[in-house]
Every structure is written in structure tokens, then in C-alpha cells.
Amino acid sequence: MESLLFFPQPLPDESLYSLAVRYHRLAANNSYRLTSQELFGTYSRTCGSILPCCLGALSQRLEEVYSVEELIERFTLLPLYRPFVNDAVYSAACIAMTGSYGTGLKMSLGITASRFLKHTSFRYCDSCVREDTLNYGAAYWHRIHQAIGTCICPHHREGLLAMTFPDGADWRRMLLPSEERGTPVMESLDGAAAAAVAEMQLWGLEHPRDVQVLLKGNFLRCRLDKMRFVKSGRLRERMLRAFLAPRLLCSARAAEFEEIAHSSDWVLRVLRPRGVVQPFKFYFLCWLLGLSLEQLKLFRPKATLYIGDRTGGHDAVKAAKEVCIEAHRSAFSSSGNLKCHEKPGYMWLYRHDREWLAQYVAAHPFVRLREASIDWKGRDSALAQELLIAKNKLLSAEGKPKKLTRAALCRLIANDHCFLKVPHxxxxxxxxxxxxxxxxxxxxxxxxxxxxxxxxxxERSAMSVVYRFAGIRVSQVPEIELQTLLLLWSAA
Ligand SMILES: [Zn+2]
Structure with a gap:
């Protein structure tokens, strides 16, 4: 595999596609196919995506100046989705983006089902183009502009433009912003919602852990409670819908907003998620509930104090359980190289968090440390000595001779019969x-x-007398042999 001789210096919030375009220009390649081959070692069909694949190959060609994790975090939009998916889905997404097979990636993140994909486009901000050209010598594609639901530049509060690639071509033409005609994403610029959502998405993209805190702390439920949309622990749906309806209608005249503005059903699905919540919907709902970015930043969870409702299985209990789960997971995962059932909290996790446990154990197999070298030969030799002594002891014991059996021998040695378990x-x-x-x-x-x-x-003694004195009931010694022995021993 050949390393890249050069690679553009990444600019703030630049997307991977933008880097690929600038590389394409610097290399003076005449086709995307050649550029893709050089960057990814294959023909990547996802370079223009917000979630591009083949990042493992790119990282290797960059001699790991950027690890795959860094490429994902810095140049793709996956961090925007990070707080809304569990660890397993996120890991699977990273694996898909590392390799060259990204089928099902957007589906696993709920993007396909969200119906927003048909509204996506290559977006840019005129002011950003001017500033970037002035500051860096070239315009480039900003990541945040490509996020679903971002219709306004969060830096300039200007409406974004969607670039149309000429002659029906697509991103493989390797163009930078404003090099072809751009059309406004929004019909009018009276979109406070669009501006707020754009700002929140930018913050969410850069601070996925803070967003996780919001979600774990039941941020939206707390807000609803404060707005008195929760009574006796239950959500007052009708009131909430009545409150949301006018705000939805006047939110923003952009395709993504209009896709969900006609109904508030999706709001309840965000509040009671069954699948992956789209970041855009979450931030849009924040705006609908009158929240600003500052309130998101200032939120401090009081998970264990919050009184939940009946519908969600008691939020307080749920939050407490999550804290408990986290503590057990942490204790389990930080307990070093022990067998899984020997780690602290194994039984608890088995009962309460079996799915995570199975995934963790599968991903972290027990590595048997090399056993300390044991001198088996020496032990064998010492044991043989012991056995020999035991044998002589039995043979020379006072009184009627005891039979030399395995048990009799083992009883006289230090480690009893343990050695029989490892005969080899x-x-x-x-x-x-x-x-x-x-x-x-x-x-x-x-x-x-x-x-x-x-x-x-x-030899003159009666045989029955001999047997009786010898304590033999059923003789295994033939008569002729006995006579011979008696003759021999009495003569001696
Ligand atoms: Zn801008």
C-alpha cells in the first residue's frame, strides 16, 4: 500500500468530501476514480456522503496521522448522531465507516426511515465562502452545513445555498462551494427556528458528550414538567399538541421543517423513543419548547430527584437505574484481565444488562496470561521418591500385611491423590x-x-490353620504353591 505524498491541511469544521476535493485539485487528477483510488485504494461510492466509508484505508495511507476515530470525529457527521444511539450501534457504524461496505449504515441510524434524505443537498453559506477564501485561500465544504435540518449558517445566520452540480452530475465532479449555481434552501429568512436548530446542531456536533448528559438527565421531560405539560406524572398530550401546532406552522419554510411541521406525532416519538431519534428532531423540539442553546449548555441533571410519569416506567426510577447500570458497567469493564464471571458485578449485569454484557464479553475476550513456568519434571521426581518411601513403609509395617493399593499409597504422600488428575x-x-x-x-x-x-x-501345619492365621477366606494361592512356600520358609 502506498502512502500519500501529501494531503491538504484540514480547515475548521471541514468535511471529508471537501478534503478529497482539495486533494483532487492539488494532485491535478482528471477523474474522481483516480483520486478515490489514491485516497482509499478503491472506488468509494460514499466519499460525498455525510458518513463516508473506506476510512481505514485512508488512515493507513496517511500513515495514521489521523486514526480512523479522528477521521470520524473531525470530518464526518457521525458525532452528531453519537448521543442518540447506543454503544453497539455506534461501534457498528464506526466499523462500517472503517471498511468499504457501508450498506445499512444510514438505516441503522434511522436516517433512511426519517425521510429527510430526499431533502439533502450540498450546502454552503455565501459569507463563509467569502471569509474562507480570504482567510484560507479557498472555500470549502463545512460539515455543519451538510447536517440534516441545518438551513441557516450558524456562524452568519444567513440562509444556506444548495449547489447544483452541472449537467446532471453529482459530487464526483469534485467541486467546491459556489463553483456552480446555488439555490436558497429556505424560501424566506424569517426562520428563528432554523437559526436556533443550526446553532444547537453545531454545538451538538462539537459536544456529543454534553448532549448525552441532556438525554440521560431527561432534559425534555424536565422542560415539559416545568411548562406544566406533566400532571400527576402523566404527559398532558392534548395540551402539548395544542401548544405545538401554531409553533410548528410558523417554524421555517424549508423542506426538512415542512416534512414534519404538519403533525406533532413525531414529538411524542422523540419523548418516548423506540428507535434512533434524529438529532434534527431533538433540537427542533427544543426550540418548539422555547429552549435556547444557552439553556442546553447550562442544564444540570437531577436525575435521581426528578419525579417521572407512569407511562415511561417512572423516569426517576429509570434515571436511577441508568446511573446504577453505568456504575456496574464501569466496575466490570475496569477490573482487568479476569474471567468474566470473576469480575465485580457479573451476576448483576447478567440479570439487568445482559445485552451489554454479551457485547462487552464478545469484544473483550479473556486473555489467559502465560502461566508461570512450573517444574513438572522436578515435581514428578520428588513425588516418585515420596511414593517409593510410602511403598516401603507399607511393606515394612507392623502387623498383618496391608494390601498395596493406589489409595493406600496416596494416603501416605503429601499431596494426596491430586497428581492423578494431571497424569501427563x-x-x-x-x-x-x-x-x-x-x-x-x-x-x-x-x-x-x-x-x-x-x-x-x-509344612506340617494344616492348610485351614495357615489360612486362618493369615486371615485368608478365599484362597488365591494354589495348594501346591502353599506347600512349597511353607517348606521354604520353615527351613529358613
Ligand atoms: Zn456562514
Whole structure:
């Protein structure tokens, strides 16, 4: 893989497409295909998207001057969606943008279902173009201008223009703002809502963690409560709809706003989300409820104090539970390289947060640390010595001979029978045990010998007497062998 010889210095809030266009110009390439090949190593169909893919290849070609995470955070609009999706969806989106296969990415973020895509365009602000040309020598595409629902420049409060690529071409023409004809995104500029939404979206894009705090702290529910749209813990829907209707109608004369201004049904879906809430809808609702950017910035959650309603499963309980979940997740994820069920809070997470637990465990497999080197050979040798001593002890024990069994041997060694569980580590000891085990015949022979010595028996003694003294009920020693042994031992 070839590294890039150069790459444009990113400008404030510049989109990845804008960087690609400026690279294209600097390289004097004559086609997007060539530029894409150089930047991404493939023909990327998403370079002009707000959520471009192939960022892994680009990061490598930049010799990781920018990691994939930095590319995503600095040059794409994914951070705008970050607070509104869970970790799993966000990780999946990052993975999709790292690779070259982005199918389903916008669907997973709810953008496809939102019906806003048909209103998207390449937008720019005339004042930004002038200032950028003056300050940086070139105009460039600003990220925030491309966000769904941004119709006014948050810096200049001027209506954005949508550029039309000539001859029916699309972004592959690699143009910069105002190089072709632009048409106003809004019909009139009396859009306080559009300005407020644009400012909030810019702040949200740059401060996704602060927006997460808003969402976790039930920011909108607190506002509704304050506006008395919550009574006895329940949302007063009819009142809220009556309040919203006129504000919706006079919000802004732009396509995205008109897409949702005809009804307030979506407001309830933002308040009781089942899927991904579109950032634009969230910020627009903030404006509808009379909130300003400053109020968003100043919000401090009082999660555990807020009295929730019945519909949402009690917001206070929910908020407290979220805090609790966070604490357990944090304790679990920061407990080092332990097996998952040994980490603190495993059982709690298993009961209350199993989905997250499964994802975390799958993403962080237990890595078995290399065991300290154990001198198995030395242990085997020492154990064999012990077994030998045990064997001799059993053979020389006082009284009637006890049978040499595995259990009898093990009882006399320090580690009992544990070594039998890992026989492959103790080959010598296992072999010694196997050869030491005594058959019934051999044991009876030993007992007969003991009886001969103990009771001065000889070949004249009756066999039944010998067996009785030796403690043998069913003999395994043939009569002829017994006679021979008695003859031999009494002579000795
Ligand atoms: Zn501007």
C-alpha cells in the first residue's frame, strides 16, 4: 500500500468530501476514480456522503496521522448522531465507516426511515465562502452545513445555498462551494427556528458528550414538567399538541421543517423513543419548547430527584437505574484481565444488562496470561521418591500385611491423590504406582509369610490353620504353591 505524498491541511469544521476535493485539485487528477483510488485504494461510492466509508484505508495511507476515530470525529457527521444511539450501534457504524461496505449504515441510524434524505443537498453559506477564501485561500465544504435540518449558517445566520452540480452530475465532479449555481434552501429568512436548530446542531456536533448528559438527565421531560405539560406524572398530550401546532406552522419554510411541521406525532416519538431519534428532531423540539442553546449548555441533571410519569416506567426510577447500570458497567469493564464471571458485578449485569454484557464479553475476550513456568519434571521426581518411601513403609509395617493399593499409597504422600488428575505431568510417579499395585495372590502370599513367621508354622501345619492365621477366606494361592512356600520358609 502506498502512502500519500501529501494531503491538504484540514480547515475548521471541514468535511471529508471537501478534503478529497482539495486533494483532487492539488494532485491535478482528471477523474474522481483516480483520486478515490489514491485516497482509499478503491472506488468509494460514499466519499460525498455525510458518513463516508473506506476510512481505514485512508488512515493507513496517511500513515495514521489521523486514526480512523479522528477521521470520524473531525470530518464526518457521525458525532452528531453519537448521543442518540447506543454503544453497539455506534461501534457498528464506526466499523462500517472503517471498511468499504457501508450498506445499512444510514438505516441503522434511522436516517433512511426519517425521510429527510430526499431533502439533502450540498450546502454552503455565501459569507463563509467569502471569509474562507480570504482567510484560507479557498472555500470549502463545512460539515455543519451538510447536517440534516441545518438551513441557516450558524456562524452568519444567513440562509444556506444548495449547489447544483452541472449537467446532471453529482459530487464526483469534485467541486467546491459556489463553483456552480446555488439555490436558497429556505424560501424566506424569517426562520428563528432554523437559526436556533443550526446553532444547537453545531454545538451538538462539537459536544456529543454534553448532549448525552441532556438525554440521560431527561432534559425534555424536565422542560415539559416545568411548562406544566406533566400532571400527576402523566404527559398532558392534548395540551402539548395544542401548544405545538401554531409553533410548528410558523417554524421555517424549508423542506426538512415542512416534512414534519404538519403533525406533532413525531414529538411524542422523540419523548418516548423506540428507535434512533434524529438529532434534527431533538433540537427542533427544543426550540418548539422555547429552549435556547444557552439553556442546553447550562442544564444540570437531577436525575435521581426528578419525579417521572407512569407511562415511561417512572423516569426517576429509570434515571436511577441508568446511573446504577453505568456504575456496574464501569466496575466490570475496569477490573482487568479476569474471567468474566470473576469480575465485580457479573451476576448483576447478567440479570439487568445482559445485552451489554454479551457485547462487552464478545469484544473483550479473556486473555489467559502465560502461566508461570512450573517444574513438572522436578515435581514428578520428588513425588516418585515420596511414593517409593510410602511403598516401603507399607511393606515394612507392623502387623498383618496391608494390601498395596493406589489409595493406600496416596494416603501416605503429601499431596494426596491430586497428581492423578494431571497424569501427563507425572509419568514417572504414575508408572511407579502402577508397578507397585499388588494382586490378591501376591497379597495373600505376603500374609502367609507373615503368619509363618508370626505363629511358627511349617509344612506340617494344616492348610485351614495357615489360612486362618493369615486371615485368608478365599484362597488365591494354589495348594501346591502353599506347600512349597511353607517348606521354604520353615527351613529358613
Ligand atoms: Zn456562514
Amino acid at each position: 505431568h507425572f509419568p514417572l510417579s504414575i508408572a511407579l504406582v502402577d508397578e507397585s499395585l499388588e494382586s490378591i495372590h501376591d497379597h495373600q502370599v505376603r500374609k502367609i509369610r507373615w503368619a509363618v513367621q508370626r505363629y511358627a508354622l511349617d
